[in-house]
Amino acid sequence: MTGRRPALAASIMMRHDAVRDADLLVMPERIVVLNDQAASVVRLCDGTRTVAQIIDELTAAFPGGAVATDVPEFLDRVRAEGWLR
Amino acid sequence: MTTSQSRRLCDDQRQERMLPWAMLAELTHACPLRCPYCSNPLELISRSRELGTEDWTRVMAEAAALGVVHAHLSGGEPLLRADLPEIVTAADGAGIYTQLVTSGVGLSRSRLDGLAAAGLRSVQLSVQDATAERSDRIAGARSFAAKERAARLVRDAGLPFGLNVVLHRHNLDSIDEIIALSVAWGADRVELANTQFYGWALRNRGALLPTRDQLRRAEDKVAVWRARLAGEVRLVWVVPDYFEGVPKPCMGGWGAVSLTVAPDGAVLPCPGAYVLPGLEFPNVRERGLRWIWEESAAFNAYRGTAWMGDPCSTCPRRDVDFGGCRCQAYAITGRADRTDPACALSPDHHLIQTITAKSAPPEHNAPPAEPGPEQGVPTAGMGSEHGVLFAYRRHR
């Protein structure tokens, strides 16, 4: 599982909303507001990084956090929504 | 729009400041089809009064600055606007995600390529029923073949593809075929939209209203399909509020998440609001969108909960469904500030119950047998075929 290289599904765009100062996932009938942690994970899901690499990068950026357990759990949930491929 | 289930990491958009997320851009009321449930107003706006390209370009920029993220490019049939690519370019340039809402009539490969190049992000196609004969009969025009072609083009272009089917007594029994067709056409998402009774649909209610049995059977079949298609195709069942006793949270609240710009530039909190008395809808030709959203009397009329009377004002669901739909309250009770009579708690709920109780099975619905309020009203193009009596929209 950690060898997978997650990327946003083709129908989904991530964009920054300057009016609300928030990161959004925009899809045909739905808009999701990401909080800062979620945005920092999704931003790394660009199809080039493996899950293990994403965890390494985030651990370096946020030492002391529960990145190793939180991130895979979050990615599973996001994949279940159909937002990642 | 729905909210996220990933509550811990993704915040619900409703917790945000009250800014509009979505704009319904009715680019034209002209349409080659004549669906008897069309949500356009009975008084269609003529083409000579439509906003021009520069107007729409400015509206897109103003909308983006106000917080709009989604624009649904709709109508009528938006493909009838020759400047559609320019409008898409303006929206996309302003950072707005665009979805084309189309009947499919007039979509060619070169047209779609041009729109995709301009930044179009997704397409929602309508189909009226699962066979050419039945779909064309409801649409009032030969259009099924064009829809089938349009579906293929959208699929080939790799754009997210939603199919919308308005449901009523004449197609609810074909729900299996309709869903099978959606799968065959390659839709990612299917909106099974039970008719909402405004505009033309209200006018044609007697001929469209299903029976409770029909609805129950259809809903059971949808549940079976939903399990079968899980993870592949999303099936969305838009509830028939007349039958459920639960009002819909219309537009996510009045002036709360969405605005509608009509072909002539009038701005409304919801596309059905034309009918409401005492409201003057501001126009983008005269006012900026921000003033319209924040200051105009029309957008503040039913905003929040302060306008509510009993039973809504003390009901725990008032922040969930906002008292239901103002247009429906007006259509049924004659007062826009009443509780939506679709709500079982409404003192006017019996009015809806009387209407649904009268709805007989389709076989027993030969036109003269069931005189509805729509009969006898003089109208252009009253059409009667195959035991279906509809008032058809006609463009001036």
Ligand code: SF4
């Ligand atoms: S509902 Fe039918 S008639 Fe009305 S705009 Fe849509 S396709 Fe045209």
Ligand code: SF4
């Ligand atoms: S009484 Fe009003 S707020 Fe309560 S459920 Fe009915 S419509 Fe909604």
